[in-house]
Amino acid sequence: MSEFSTALSLAFDLLRHADPVLVDIVLRSLRVSLLALAMAGVLGFALAALITVTRFPGRTALIIGINAAMALPPVVVGLAVYLLLSRAGPLGGWGLLFSPTAMVIAQVVLVTPLICGLARQTLEDAWREYAELFASLDLGTLRALSTLLVETRHSLLTTLLAGFGRAISEVGAVLIVGGNIAHVTRVMTTTIAMETSRGNLALALALGLILIFIALLVNAGVFFTRELAARQGA
Amino acid sequence: MNTTPLLPLRCEGLCFRAGDLTLLNDVNFTLEAGGITAVLGPNGAGKTLLLKLCHGLLLPTTGRLQWQHTPTDLRARQAMVFQKPVLLRRSVAANIEFALKVRGLASDERSRRTRDMLARTGLAALAERPARVLSGGEQQRLALARAWAGNPEILFLDEPAANLDPAAARTVEELITTIAASGSKVVIATHDLAQVRRIAQDVLFLHRGRVLGQGSVRGFFECPPNETAAAFLRGELYW
Numbered sequence: 001m002s003e004f005s006t007a008l009s010l011a012f013d014l015l016r017h018a019d020p021v022l023v024d025i026v027l028r029s030l031r032v033s034l035l036a037l038a039m040a041g042v043l044g045f046a047l048a049a050l051i052t053v054t055r056f057p058g059r060t061a062l063i064i065g066i067n068a069a070m071a072l073p074p075v076v077v078g079l080a081v082y083l084l085l086s087r088a089g090p091l092g093g094w095g096l097l098f099s100p101t102a103m104v105i106a107q108v109v110l111v112t113p114l115i116c117g118l119a120r121q122t123l124e125d126a127w128r129e130y131a132e133l134f135a136s137l138d139l140g141t142l143r144a145l146s147t148l149l150v151e152t153r154h155s156l157l158t159t160l161l162a163g164f165g166r167a168i169s170e171v172g173a174v175l176i177v178g179g180n181i182a183h184v185t186r187v188m189t190t191t192i193a194m195e196t197s198r199g200n201l202a203l204a205l206a207l208g209l210i211l212i213f214i215a216l217l218v219n220a221g222v223f224f225t226r227e228l229a230a231r232q233g234a
Numbered sequence: 235m236n237t238t239p240l241l242p243l244r245c246e247g248l249c250f251r252a253g254d255l256t257l258l259n260d261v262n263f264t265l266e267a268g269g270i271t272a273v274l275g276p277n278g279a280g281k282t283l284l285l286k287l288c289h290g291l292l293l294p295t296t297g298r299l300q301w302q303h304t305p306t307d308l309r310a311r312q313a314m315v316f317q318k319p320v321l322l323r324r325s326v327a328a329n330i331e332f333a334l335k336v337r338g339l340a341s342d343e344r345s346r347r348t349r350d351m352l353a354r355t356g357l358a359a360l361a362e363r364p365a366r367v368l369s370g371g372e373q374q375r376l377a378l379a380r381a382w383a384g385n386p387e388i389l390f391l392d393e394p395a396a397n398l399d400p401a402a403a404r405t406v407e408e409l410i411t412t413i414a415a416s417g418s419k420v421v422i423a424t425h426d427l428a429q430v431r432r433i434a435q436d437v438l439f440l441h442r443g444r445v446l447g448q449g450s451v452r453g454f455f456e457c458p459p460n461e462t463a464a465a466f467l468r469g470e471l472y473w
Contacts, residue, residue: 136291137333231364
């Protein structure tokens with residue numbers, strides 16, 4: 001128990017003094033996951049919108065596929081991206097393995113289905129309600145789509161937060177494709193895994209606290225977004 | 235507006251089938267400009283469907299709609315209010331502005347018209363409230379204001395007062411009369427006989443997807459054209 005409390009007080013020291021190693025890792029985590037989130041958001045929303053307003057062969061299969069992919073295990077995604085990017089893989093020539101870019105790619109693969117699946121549900125519910133009104137007002141497809149996205153902005157923001165939560169907290173994918181290289185691809189989750197196995201609990205705990213704090217922020221964000229939406233009768 | 239009017243609208247042999255069901259069967263009628271025409275009939279008669287066909291939201295299986303004039307912006311010169319008002323998740327004023335923006339009105343003209351509409355529909359005090367937290371009657375009035383804002387030549391109303399209490403229904407009816415008096419043709423689907431008597435001039439009686447009578451309201455009520463219509467007027471037609 002005393003070992004734990006020593007580690008905890010060391011962790012607070014690291015946080016209080018904004019330890020450079022700690023800050024470096026936190027910033028890299030945020031950079032990778034926010035970049036991945038931005039790309040997954042654009043891809044996921046676009047795909048969800050397309051699925052909502054168009055009918056094409058294979059649409060049902062695509063929806064089922066996306067829904068299944070919402071719960072893809074991160075390590076499997078990591079493995080797949082690893083095979084793609086490794087020297088012998090089809091994209092090996094890009095030389096991206098063990099780079100932050102590879103981590104972003106892996107997280108995009110991981111988060112896009114989640115965002116797309118959640119957004120599709122939101123958009124389809126709204127579409128069912130608005131389709132006739134939009135037809136009556138003679139909105140074109142693009143205008144209808146943009147209006148639909150604006151109308152569902154609160155739910156879509158919640159979706160983004162869920163996606164961010166998944167990206168920032170996963171360890172399997174970034175560990176495999178990033179390789180946990182110090183100052184290059186070392187992020188919060190990979191550091192926690194490594195330092196814990198090394199018995200260096202202070203840094204692991206400090207990062208764990210930050211992750212929990214981020215999770216709290218994200219959930220508070222979801223909560224207040226919902227509150228705001230409810231007050232506006234959404 | 236110096237354009238050729240859309241009306242009259244002639245509907246010839248309209249049929250609408252969904253799978254094996256024939257929901258509208260050989261419907262023929264003409265809608266003249268001006269006044270309020272009630273599409274009257276029991277639930278499931280095909281009233282909503284007929285309105286949606288006229289408005290162009292659905293295409294008839296067979297038959298045709300012949301407007302006097304068919305411009306490229308045919309639908310933009312009409313409007314429809316649905317039974318359950320469909321409001322955007324924005325303020326009351328923004329809902330009206332949206333419809334005007336879609337019509338391509340400039341910003342200052344939009345806000346002028348929006349203010350005007352809010353005043354004429356008694357919603358001015360609620361302008362900044364989120365539209366979807368209004369009461370049922372207020373929501374329906376806003377839907378009417380939004381439809382009216384575009385100055386439609388013809389306005390389709392699908393049971394606009396069906397879910398409202400008598401006072402709210404009366405307010406909505408007064409508004410509909412005002413809209414008709416401003417020059418828009420109003421076509422209202424309803425099963426409410428008293429409402430038809432209060433506001434409509436003409437009636438189109440629909441039963442099981444067929445037109446079983448049309449003409450002036452007074453004539454229809456005083457001398458129903460057939461036994462089905464008479465039974466409906468007596469409140470004895472249940473399906």
